[in-house]
Amino acid sequence: MLPEPDPARCRDLADDLRSAGYTAEALRSGWGDAADDAIARGLRAPADRALGGRADAVAVLGRLFMLGMPQPAASVTLALPRTGVDGLVRLGLAEVDGDDVRPLAVVRPQSYADASADGGSSWWIASDLDEAALGGPLPEDHVLGVGGASLTLAALQLPTPARRGLDIGAGCGIQALRARRSVDHVVATDISERALAFTRLNALLNGVDGIEVRLGSLFEPVTGERFDRVVSNPPFVITPRVADVPAYEYRDGGMEGDDVVAAFVRGVGGHLEPGGVAQLLGNWETRAGVPGLERVRGWVEESAVPLDAWVVERESLDPLSYAELWVRDGGTLPGTPGFSRLIDAWLDDFTAREVTEVGFGYLLLRRPAEGEPTLRRFEPLHQSLPGDGLGVHLAEALAAHDRLTALDDEGLAASALVVSPDVTEARHHIPGQEDPTVIELRQGGGFGRALGVDPGLAALVGACDGDLPVGVLIDAIAELLEADAAALRADLLPRVRELTFTGFLRFA
Structure with a gap:
């Protein structure tokens, strides 16, 4: 059990870490991408080797709090002048072992990117030492x-x-x-x-x-x-x-x-x-x-x-x-x-x-x-995610779902839609043939979905620029394809609902 954290000591430690420039970017720059990735796999030696004889604050804190390696007490005192060794001990983050300070916890700088208004956060997250630092299985x-x-x-x-x-x-x-x-x-x-x-x-x-x-x-x-x-x-x-x-x-x-x-x-x-x-x-x-x-x-x-x-x-x-x-x-x-x-x-x-x-x-x-x-x-969506912004995507999908639920097909046909800015289209042709054999819509954000579409739906998505209602666009496409307009509406409107929920299309 850790001691009850003291607010003043936590403020001192935060000030020290900030002054030292103890960030994820500084650590990754110090020991390189390969060593940084190795740490996630429980391998400390590449990062320690890359730091070499460096004794600056980032190197000392990186070894102590990221690699779980004891550091000289004098070096820790220089790196954390407000907190000092005594402050780390009182916070339960380290112990004194002769002339060294031995870590009892990881303190990891964590950058968190977010697609919402303020763009993200940078935190320091303390947790228990991993198996690489402990040299064996974890305690329960x-x-x-x-x-x-x-x-x-x-x-x-x-x-x-x-x-x-x-x-x-x-x-x-x-x-x-x-x-x-x-x-x-x-x-x-x-x-x-x-x-x-x-x-x-x-x-x-x-x-x-x-x-x-x-x-x-x-x-x-x-x-x-x-x-x-x-x-x-x-x-x-x-x-x-x-x-x-x-x-x-x-x-x-x-x-x-x-x-x-x-x-x-x-x-x-x-x-x-x-x-x-x-x-x-x-x-x-x-x-x-x-x-x-x-x-x-x-x-x-x-x-x-x-x-x-x-x-x-x-x-x-x-x-x-x-x-x-x-x-x-x-x-x-x-x-x-x-x-x-x-x-x-x-x-x-x-x-x-x-x-x-x-x-x-x-x-x-x-x-x-x-x-x-x-x-x-x-x-099931068994593919890699494209990156940040999932929370925003989920919120937009729920809002779209609620709006779609309130619309019958006539109401949807009267709505104007626009293509989301992260959506691209790929067409695959057999050499020598004019018409594509596959038309695929791809989503750069959200869950990174990709789906095959037919020429009618591809034409509708391509025409959704917010100016004309969906029903008017479908009628025009039906005339171009020499198809029955009512049948084409019955075919396309359920798929328009799906594309709007999943973020390919948005209400104008």
Whole structure:
């Protein structure tokens, strides 16, 4: 357990880190792109080798807080003149070992890009030392730092303003910090006192107020309360319920299979205000022949409070690949004692429950502001994402959905649309032939979708410049193609709805 973070010492440390120029960009410049990428794979030596004999503040702090390497106390004092060695010790971030300072935590500079108005944030995020610094498997109360999944969830968060927010399974506090940028007050919960101490520390270190921490599992700490925004990177990793398999607090919710995600989906509706949105990451099993996304659909339908749902499956793994991923994540590598035993435990668990595949993805759940749910979308999107702006894209998609729901086909035909600026068209021809064999629309933002379209839809999209209503354009295209106008409307309008929801088209 970390000591209660002292606000004055956190301010001193923040001032020191700022004065030292301790940023992600400075570190990457100091040890190079290849070494920076190696750190993410648990390899410290390339970065240390690249720093060589450098003794400036960025190099000292990089070795201490990023590589987990002890540093001379005199060098740390020079790098952190306000905080000093004593301040680090009192914050629980380091200990004194003779003439050296030994780190007890990672303090990672994290740049967060955002497509919303102010463009992003730069934070320092403290968390527990990783297995490379520890030299072995992680302790079960390990508090995870910022990884790819947590950055993705931060990017997915809606940027629209809200009054009250809830972060379930706060960990080091990265989601609460991100939520606080658009939410007035955030309650951050976790089953780990240590995780909540890191959340408090990181809020103070980054000068962010309005984050309240509470101890407890899932919705227990907020019984009877409702929120406008809920976010969670829950401990969703499927772990065998076997005595000698480590149950890491940061990833294992203590339930069988994917039950922790199911419990969240079934229970979150009662904690959402009308119009409130919950966003989370999760795993789901394909079990006994029932596809994972269909099981998620069942959880949504079992919610006592009816919910809109948009679930995206980003990838799926077979049981062996899934087991290997998470055994390695805990610091047990092939060839080390216990690796085969842990793999067998995972495979035995999956076999006993007839699991043939595990999906991973994102869930957006919304309590309708009024009436019944109108959005039920469960889709696999197994491709890389184009970059930032996902939160903005989701907010725009929800707004488009609500507007489309209020329009019948006649109303849609009377609407003027424009092509989104990130959309491009590709045409593929067989050599010597005038007409294309494939016409493809590609999206540069959002989920980076690509879809084949026929000449009629391609012509309609190309003509959407906001001047004429969709119905007028379809009638003109029907005349050009010598097609029946009514039949073409019936064919194109449902696809126009889809293109507008997914962001290829926008209302003018």
